[in-house]
Amino acid sequence: xxxxxxxxxxxxxxxxxxxxxxxxxxxxxxxxxxxxxxxxxxxxxxxxxxxxxxxxxxxxxxxxxxxxxxxxxxxxxxxxxxxxxxxxxxxxxxxxxxxxxxxxxxxxxxxxxxxxxxxxxxxxxxxxxxxxxxxxxxxxxxxxxxxxxxxxxxxxxxxxxxxxxxxxxxxxxxxxxxxxxxxxxxxxxxxxxxxxxxxxxxxxxxxxxxxxxxxxxxxxxxxxxxxxxxxxxxxxxxxxxxxxxxxxxxxxxxxxxxxx
Amino acid sequence: xxxxxxxxxxxxxxxxxxxxxxxxxxxxxxxxxxxxxxxxxxxxxxxxxxxxxxxxxxxxxxxxxxxxxxxxxxxxxxxxxxxxxxxxxxxxxxxxxxxxxxxxxxxxxxxxxxxxxxxxxxxxxxxxxxxxxxxxxxxxxxxxxxxxxxxxxxxxxxxxxxxxxxxxxxxxxxxxxxxxxxxxxxxxxxxxxxxxxxxxxxxxxxxxxxxxxxxxxxxxxxxxxxxxxxxxxxxxxxxxxxxxxxxxxxxxxxxxxxxxxxxxxxxxxxxxxxxxxxxxxxxxxxxxxxxxxxxxxxxxxxxxxxxxxxxxxxxxxxxxxxxxxx
Amino acid sequence: xxxxxxxxxxxxxxxxxxxxxxxxxxxxxxxxxxxxxxxxxxxxxxxxxxxxxxxxxxxxxxxxxxxxxxxxxxxxxxxxxxxxxxxxxxxxxxxxxxxxxxxxxxxxxxxxxxxxxxxxxxxxxxxxxxxxxxxxxxxxxxxxxxxxxxxxxxxxxxxxxxxxxxxxxxxxxxxxxxxxxxxxxxxxxxxxxxxxxxxxxxxxxxxxxxxxxxxxxxxxxxxxxxxxxxxxxxxxxxxxxxxxxxxxxxxxxxxxxxxxxxx
Numbered sequence: 001x002x003x004x005x006x007x008x009x010x011x012x013x014x015x016x017x018x019x020x021x022x023x024x025x026x027x028x029x030x031x032x033x034x035x036x037x038x039x040x041x042x043x044x045x046x047x048x049x050x051x052x053x054x055x056x057x058x059x060x061x062x063x064x065x066x067x068x069x070x071x072x073x074x075x076x077x078x079x080x081x082x083x084x085x086x087x088x089x090x091x092x093x094x095x096x097x098x099x100x101x102x103x104x105x106x107x108x109x110x111x112x113x114x115x116x117x118x119x120x121x122x123x124x125x126x127x128x129x130x131x132x133x134x135x136x137x138x139x140x141x142x143x144x145x146x147x148x149x150x151x152x153x154x155x156x157x158x159x160x161x162x163x164x165x166x167x168x169x170x171x172x173x174x175x176x177x178x179x180x181x182x183x184x185x186x187x188x189x190x191x192x193x194x195x196x197x198x199x200x201x202x203x204x205x206x207x208x209x210x211x212x213x214x215x216x217x218x219x220x221x222x223x224x225x226x227x228x229x230x231x232x233x234x235x236x237x238x239x240x241x242x243x244x245x246x247x248x249x250x251x252x253x254x255x256x257x258x259x260x
Numbered sequence: 261x262x263x264x265x266x267x268x269x270x271x272x273x274x275x276x277x278x279x280x281x282x283x284x285x286x287x288x289x290x291x292x293x294x295x296x297x298x299x300x301x302x303x304x305x306x307x308x309x310x311x312x313x314x315x316x317x318x319x320x321x322x323x324x325x326x327x328x329x330x331x332x333x334x335x336x337x338x339x340x341x342x343x344x345x346x347x348x349x350x351x352x353x354x355x356x357x358x359x360x361x362x363x364x365x366x367x368x369x370x371x372x373x374x375x376x377x378x379x380x381x382x383x384x385x386x387x388x389x390x391x392x393x394x395x396x397x398x399x400x401x402x403x404x405x406x407x408x409x410x411x412x413x414x415x416x417x418x419x420x421x422x423x424x425x426x427x428x429x430x431x432x433x434x435x436x437x438x439x440x441x442x443x444x445x446x447x448x449x450x451x452x453x454x455x456x457x458x459x460x461x462x463x464x465x466x467x468x469x470x471x472x473x474x475x476x477x478x479x480x481x482x483x484x485x486x487x488x489x490x491x492x493x494x495x496x497x498x499x500x501x502x503x504x505x506x507x508x509x510x511x512x513x514x515x516x517x518x519x520x521x522x523x524x525x526x527x528x529x530x531x532x533x534x535x536x537x538x539x540x541x542x543x544x545x546x547x548x549x550x551x552x553x554x555x556x557x558x559x560x561x562x563x564x565x566x567x568x569x570x571x572x573x574x575x576x577x578x579x580x581x582x583x584x585x586x
Numbered sequence: 587x588x589x590x591x592x593x594x595x596x597x598x599x600x601x602x603x604x605x606x607x608x609x610x611x612x613x614x615x616x617x618x619x620x621x622x623x624x625x626x627x628x629x630x631x632x633x634x635x636x637x638x639x640x641x642x643x644x645x646x647x648x649x650x651x652x653x654x655x656x657x658x659x660x661x662x663x664x665x666x667x668x669x670x671x672x673x674x675x676x677x678x679x680x681x682x683x684x685x686x687x688x689x690x691x692x693x694x695x696x697x698x699x700x701x702x703x704x705x706x707x708x709x710x711x712x713x714x715x716x717x718x719x720x721x722x723x724x725x726x727x728x729x730x731x732x733x734x735x736x737x738x739x740x741x742x743x744x745x746x747x748x749x750x751x752x753x754x755x756x757x758x759x760x761x762x763x764x765x766x767x768x769x770x771x772x773x774x775x776x777x778x779x780x781x782x783x784x785x786x787x788x789x790x791x792x793x794x795x796x797x798x799x800x801x802x803x804x805x806x807x808x809x810x811x812x813x814x815x816x817x818x819x820x821x822x823x824x825x826x827x828x829x830x831x832x833x834x835x836x837x838x839x840x841x842x843x844x845x846x847x848x849x
């Protein structure tokens with residue numbers, strides 16, 4: 001009798017024949033992410049005089065199912081920056097863990113400076129580009145908001161392909177089509193954004209969240225909004241859309257119940 | 261006055277065998293050292309001691325004093341950093357390290373061993389996070405590191421750590437998400453919170469070269485540990501009344517008092533603290549701010565000048581054994 | 587689900603890139619991850635007797651959307667400072683911006699290392715060969731970009747090297763690349779290389795004498811670049827917003843920014 005622990009509790013080879021372990025082997029190629037599963041919709045952000053305001057709703061969808069209704073898609077980093085995640089939620093959680101461990105490693109040295117929003121964006125975009133180059137993408141589009149090395153407002157985007165860009169206002173997903181035109185009217189260029197007051201910026205972003213809720217079927221009226229300035233991060237995660245007006249819906253023709 | 265506890269017969273025989281070397285052995289503090297049982301790690305002497313571990317303790321006893329105080333709303337770590345050269349930059353070469361956001365460690369003894377301890381502790385803390393998706397508690401870290409140090413007493417190919425480490429931290433009283441977790445879980449019932457139960461709090465552990473670790477209200481190790489322990493005992497920490505800010509001042513004072521035994525050498529005081537989530541460090545392990553550190557040092561110096569002779573009396577009084585167990 | 591794919595128009599007509607077929611040979615429809623996208627824009631380089639001008643528009647696009655109005659495509663390469671103010675080589679990349687960024691950073695690192703190891707700046711000729719090697723190194727997963735390298739050669743003459751995505755390259759007088767390359771290049775052939783320009787009354791048919799080729803002065807080249815981009819902006823939706831120009835001379839690299847139409 002075989003007394004080795006590996007043999008404990010197994011069918012005896014001499015009675016049942018050798019154990020067929022072929023099903024344990026992973027036949028075929030490695031499977032990488034081919035599509036996002038649980039997803040968050042738009043993230044929108046706008047620079048102003050002395051900071052950045054960023055917002056995203058609290059919904060995580062499973063296809064057309066509103067699966068989780070209290071998901072925080074704005075994540076703080078080191079009290080200096082906020083990352084807003086659109087796209088796959090599990091990849092967002094992975095990235096958040098990655099950022100957490102990065103933050104802990106940075107805190108090992110007590111020598112002052114931590115990573116600013118600019119550094120953080122560079123890091124994230126390299127992670128995303130590396131993963132797309134491995135054909136194993138992190139299915140997100142994200143906005144990084146905060147202050148750069150000179151304490152100037154910083155806002156930039158990075159996506160699953162590693163594409164990066166920066167602008168006075170940015171929006172991902174549906175927001176790129178519905179919110180960005182509104183935000184561009186408020187801040188067409190850096191000079192205008194540098195004159196924008198915090199109140200006006202917050203007001204515009206809230207207005208955009210409302211427009212997105214009106215027209216984006218994968219959106220929610222509960223959202224998170226963060227304002228990042230030199231004074232720190234003001235993150236509110238339980239906001240509700242106010243002063244909605246669905247009067248416009250009455251006049252919509254061409255689809256739905258009113259065909260003509 | 262070395263004496264031998266004659267236990268099993270074999271031990272007596274072994275000792276008899278080495279009698280030829282007795283002439284120089286007598287000079288040694290540990291006569292048993294001459295049996296050869298001190299030359300290899302992992303081998304017991306006949307009366308059940310691992311000499312390599314005891315020698316490691318000697319290394320610790322030569323190191324600068326480290327202390328930790330568990331206060332009601334946080335933990336303070338402090339170390340007497342002996343200045344080994346005037347060419348070293350003041351304030352550089354930190355001896356207290358961050359293990360995780362909420363936890364720090366300081367050690368007395370061989371500094372490189374301390375560095376390796378920190379490196380391993382950071383790995384343990386990070387791996388705990390990746391496995392359990394929650395920060396490691398101070399107790400669990402002490403357990404992991406106790407196990408790690410103990411392993412270094414088991415093999416002849418390694419030597420024990422020449423350090424005694426003090427680990428302090430604040431286990432969050434709230435549930436801290438470690439990633440963008442979805443949902444909050446049940447508020448009551450199965451899997452929910454237990455009503456009235458409090459979580460987290462301050463944690464302070466001391467880990468010795470043998471791998472032995474205990475939780476403490478106040479911990480001290482290194483050259484000035486006897487004095488420091490005597491001072492810590494006076495604070496009545498078990499009552500849980502000492503505030504963190506007072507703890508910082510007491511820690512500075514104790515390091516200064518303990519240094520009195522070692523007056524010929526200059527030193528720097530290094531201090532860190534961890535407060536509760538709503539305290540000054542927001543649950544994070546951080547250096548004590550410069551202003552508070554300077555204030556604490558000023559008070560410590562004032563105290564030393566004030567009752568200098570009282571302190572000398574204290575030093576003469578032999579404190580009770582280093583080890584609290586056995 | 588289309589909105590979460592890397593390109594909003596993946597299932598519809600794409601503007602510049604031909605995407606890989608989504609239908610496998612057995613007729614089974616598969617959705618996979620496509621690692622490229624087209625960020626639009628155009629670049630242009632012209633060499634003169636003692637200068638080189640590298641230019642690119644600053645618009646970045648995804649399908650019909652504008653990502654940003656300011657995303658530079660022209661970079662200084664191999665300087666020793668963060669601002670690259672002592673660089674002598676310029677590189678432009680157009681196509682897939684993430685690959686372009688990665689390529690720029692790799693080349694920049696290589697040229698910097700060359701300076702540290704050899705104690706002298708890299709020649710444009712050597713840099714050009716090295717860039718080709720880098721591109722070919724990813725022959726089977728290419729950097730999806732059209733690169734142009736510019737600077738001054740060993741004799742101080744303006745030099746332009748143009749590349750395909752897998753490293754085939756040649757030295758040229760001028761080159762346009764990117765979305766509006768097909769609009770700009772014929773204009774350049776005519777205005778820089780004097781193609782289809784003949785000496786008046788030099789004969790008919792094969793008797794015609796080509797206009798003599800002379801390097802253009804700097805001012806004229808700058809005007810040509812501006813005209814080329816103004817025209818491209820009119821006819822191509824992916825080109826616009828701003829024009830970034832880098833002018834390499836023996837005194838260093840001068841950078842200029844001119845607005846283009848934002849529509």
